[in-house]
Amino acid sequence: MKSAPFTYYDPTSVPELVDLLANAEDAKILAGGQSLMPMMNMRFLMPDDVIDINGVHELNFIERENGHLKFGAMTRQKEVLGSNTVANAAPIFGEALRYVGHIQTRTRGTIGGSLCHLDPSAELPAIASLYGAEMKIANADGERTVSMDDWALAYMTPNISPEDVLVDITFPLWGQNHGYAFEEFARRHGDFAITAVGTLLELDQNQIITKVAIVVAGADVTPTRLYDVEKDLIGQIANEGTFADAANHASEIEAMTDAYVTATYRQRLAKTLTNRALISATERAKEKQND
Amino acid sequence: MTDKRDIQFTLNGKHYAEAVETRFSLADMLREQLDMTGTHLGCEHGVCGACTVLCDGEPVRACLMLGVQANGKEIITIEGLADGDELSPIQAAFRKHHGLQCGYCTPGFLTTLTAFLRDHPDPTEREIREAISGNICRCTGYQNIVAAALDAAEAMRAA
Numbered sequence: 001m002k003s004a005p006f007t008y009y010d011p012t013s014v015p016e017l018v019d020l021l022a023n024a025e026d027a028k029i030l031a032g033g034q035s036l037m038p039m040m041n042m043r044f045l046m047p048d049d050v051i052d053i054n055g056v057h058e059l060n061f062i063e064r065e066n067g068h069l070k071f072g073a074m075t076r077q078k079e080v081l082g083s084n085t086v087a088n089a090a091p092i093f094g095e096a097l098r099y100v101g102h103i104q105t106r107t108r109g110t111i112g113g114s115l116c117h118l119d120p121s122a123e124l125p126a127i128a129s130l131y132g133a134e135m136k137i138a139n140a141d142g143e144r145t146v147s148m149d150d151w152a153l154a155y156m157t158p159n160i161s162p163e164d165v166l167v168d169i170t171f172p173l174w175g176q177n178h179g180y181a182f183e184e185f186a187r188r189h190g191d192f193a194i195t196a197v198g199t200l201l202e203l204d205q206n207q208i209i210t211k212v213a214i215v216v217a218g219a220d221v222t223p224t225r226l227y228d229v230e231k232d233l234i235g236q237i238a239n240e241g242t243f244a245d246a247a248n249h250a251s252e253i254e255a256m257t258d259a260y261v262t263a264t265y266r267q268r269l270a271k272t273l274t275n276r277a278l279i280s281a282t283e284r285a286k287e288k289q290n291d
Numbered sequence: 292m293t294d295k296r297d298i299q300f301t302l303n304g305k306h307y308a309e310a311v312e313t314r315f316s317l318a319d320m321l322r323e324q325l326d327m328t329g330t331h332l333g334c335e336h337g338v339c340g341a342c343t344v345l346c347d348g349e350p351v352r353a354c355l356m357l358g359v360q361a362n363g364k365e366i367i368t369i370e371g372l373a374d375g376d377e378l379s380p381i382q383a384a385f386r387k388h389h390g391l392q393c394g395y396c397t398p399g400f401l402t403t404l405t406a407f408l409r410d411h412p413d414p415t416e417r418e419i420r421e422a423i424s425g426n427i428c429r430c431t432g433y434q435n436i437v438a439a440a441l442d443a444a445e446a447m448r449a450a
Contacts, residue, residue: 001335001336002314002315002316002319002335003314003316004314005293005294005313005314006294006313006314007294007313008294008296008313008357008359010359030357033355033356033357034337034352034355037316037336037337037354037355037356037357038336038337038355041316041335041336041354042336050313052357052359052360054360078349101425102340102424102425102426103350103403103406103407103422103425104340104343104350104351104352104403104425105337105352105355105425107346107349107350107351108351108352108355108356188424189421189424190424190425
């Protein structure tokens with residue numbers, strides 16, 4: 001079992017890369033290869049050209065400036081997980097990335113690759129949705145920015161064209177005292193999530209919720225922000241009753257049925273995990289207040 | 292149409308210059324072209340972990356990397372773990388604890404644990420189980436593998 005033949009390109013700069021993309025007819029970009037390579041090995045995909053961007057070193061960086069965290073698209077998942085900058089600014093990455101594959105896939109897998117593959121149960125697109133991340137896209141004609149809400153068009157379909165490449169991803173940071181939690185259910189460690197829920201939350205001194213974001217992954221065809229639930233939570237006291245109502249509301253999410261798991265089961269998971277995530281995020285926010 | 296590339300890399304401490312077909316996975320290149328058959332292929336789509344090798348010290352699935360991507364890299368396979376006839380600490384512990392039955396998955400476990408124990412000299416049992424969650428042993432001999440990893444960690448700390 002191995003790939004069909006292809007022509008291999010290994011550009012070393014973004015200008016060289018976008019030029020190749022502009023002139024290719026049936027090209028695939030090879031980032032970490034942890035999803036593309038299996039699909040090529042099984043011949044679900046047989047591109048004429050493979051453009052390997054592992055040598056485009058300018059796409060590998062982590063920066064924190066002006067209240068934002070920015071990642072080059074080729075930043076490895078292991079590098080995100082091991083970064084003190086990320087751990088200080090947005091600790092939810094550390095909690096979510098533990099669920100991404102295994103140590104042998106996180107050494108290769110990239111943040112940009114995960115966002116472009118856009119598996120509905122994947123953790124990194126869920127975190128991007130939670131933060132309202134912005135994707136910078138380049139092609140031979142220039143650059144543009146796409147917000148996460150406009151990025152996930154449909155099942156595994158990002159808002160990107162064959163001549164485009166994702167260059168970097170920017171996450172607007174939350175306050176230093178924010179609480180966070182990422183709760184996931186899968187049958188085995190490292191499996192695709194059946195459902196996962198991520199939460200960010202800020203409290204005032206009276207334990208009133210001043211800012212909150214909730215995302216559900218794995219239930220519907222794209223990661224889903226629960227904007228209505230969030231709106232209802234603003235101004236409420238962070239306690240179990242409030243969260244039970246929010247969790248009930250979360251269970252109304254649209255969900256997929258597949259050969260193994262029904263929509264109803266995913267909705268029940270959305271409820272349970274939302275409740276757990278809100279409780280855990282609140283505990284962490286309170287701990288930060290008391291520090 | 293065969294697309295080939297000239298690449299250079301280090302494999303188990305030895306320098307190689309090879310012309311490799313671009314569609315070959317790293318595992319195919321090692322096994323078919325270089326006759327280094329210690330790296331085993333189980334699933335060929337990144338699930339079983341049998342083909343794990345070290346690339347610049349990091350554990351990677353050799354079925355999900357192209358051979359040409361080894362250009363300029365330092366690769367270590369199961370053949371490179373022992374020092375001559377002297378087994379590495381994790382290899383010795385696998386022998387002592389009977390950490391293998393049929394042995395098919397063993398190269399992947401040993402390379403994965405070599406990197407893990409280097410980065411985590413004092414792991415808990417739970418951390419070891421999480422570290423090897425990307426390696427499947429169909430003989431299900433996990434208990435002895437975990438025992439071997441704990442023992443190897445202790446031996447390496449004492450050394």
